[in-house]
Amino acid sequence: MKIARYEGRLTALVDGGGINVAEATGGRFGTDALDALEHWDELTEAVAAVRGPVRPIDPARLGAPVPLPRQVFGIGLNYRDHAAESGLTELPPSPTVFTKFPVCVTGPEATVALPSAGVDYEAELVVVIGRRAEHVAEHDAWDHVAGLMVGQDLSERAVQLAGPVPQFSLGKSFPGFGPTGPAIVSPDEFADPDALQLGCSVGEEVLQAGTTKDLIFPVPELVARLSRVCPLLPGDLVFTGTPAGVGLSHTPPRFLRPGETLTTFVESAGTIHTTFTAGAGFDDAATEE
Numbered sequence: 491m492k493i494a495r496y497e498g499r500l501t502a503l504v505d506g507g508g509i510n511v512a513e514a515t516g517g518r519f520g521t522d523a524l525d526a527l528e529h530w531d532e533l534t535e536a537v538a539a540v541r542g543p544v545r546p547i548d549p550a551r552l553g554a555p556v557p558l559p560r561q562v563f564g565i566g567l568n569y570r571d572h573a574a575e576s577g578l579t580e581l582p583p584s585p586t587v588f589t590k591f592p593v594c595v596t597g598p599e600a601t602v603a604l605p606s607a608g609v610d611y612e613a614e615l616v617v618v619i620g621r622r623a624e625h626v627a628e629h630d631a632w633d634h635v636a637g638l639m640v641g642q643d644l645s646e647r648a649v650q651l652a653g654p655v656p657q658f659s660l661g662k663s664f665p666g667f668g669p670t671g672p673a674i675v676s677p678d679e680f681a682d683p684d685a686l687q688l689g690c691s692v693g694e695e696v697l698q699a700g701t702t703k704d705l706i707f708p709v710p711e712l713v714a715r716l717s718r719v720c721p722l723l724p725g726d727l728v729f730t731g732t733p734a735g736v737g738l739s740h741t742p743p744r745f746l747r748p749g750e751t752l753t754t755f756v757e758s759a760g761t762i763h764t765t766f767t768a769g770a771g772f773d774d775a776a777t778e779e
């Protein structure tokens with residue numbers, strides 16, 4: 491099952507277009523993603539039984555499948571190659587966890603104003619929690635996942651790296667810094683949800699290419715570890731980390747520029763596009779230093 495948000499309404503994506511979930515469920519589920527995720531089994535059954543009508547989809551009108559989650563977790567340095575390019579000489583013994591404040595979440599075809607010339611890209615697999623998870627064992631973890639999405643963990647590196655310790659949460663929470671979508675794709679749609687190609691590009695320039703097989707802490711371990719501290723709630727998002735190739739690892743850094751469109755994909759989960767403009771604080775001169 492693939493549940494998207496189309497023109498503000500929950501929509502099941504199928505071959506040839508979308509099925510309005512409210513129509514398909516007699517109004518039981520309409521626009522409220524958290525309500526739908528709280529009753530995910532019921533929604534899954536109802537949507538599986540429906541045959542139409544299937545309407546064409548204009549991707550530009552897709553919004554964030556979960557527009558205002560209650561908790562958004564981010565995992566830092568979770569791919570071996572990215573940890574290495576970031577200067578780690580040994581694999582971390584536990585995940586580096588931060589929050590992306592939920593107001594940064596946006597949709598799969600968003601336009602984002604760059605607050606500075608120091609905004610970086612991070613292609614990521616995003617987990618959507620479907621069932622309250624508290625002290626969940628790894629072997630039960632996938633049962634608590636509603637689905638997977640494509641995500642970008644956009645990161646303003648100057649804010650992130652100012653001060654004596656990194657400010658991951660602030661630097662990664664400007665408006666629009668959490669593009670997600672195009673749909674919540676349920677785990678059964680993937681041949682192997684623990685081995686997915688992912689990456690991003692601007693035009694012909696491939697910026698990142700990796701596989702979730704290289705996650706230091708895979709999805710089940712992340713769900714288990716996080717749920718030992720914070721109960722995970724339906725609709726919560728986990729940005730699982732990014733493979734090598736982020737802009738900061740280049741010399742000079744390769745940051746995002748106004749006018750660029752970033753294309754991000756995760757195998758079998760889809761593709762999202764993020765277009766950038768110069769925000770109020772963007773200093774063009776800084777790009778040329």
Ligand code: ZN
Pocket residue numbers: 564565566612614643729731732
């Ligand atoms: Zn990240």
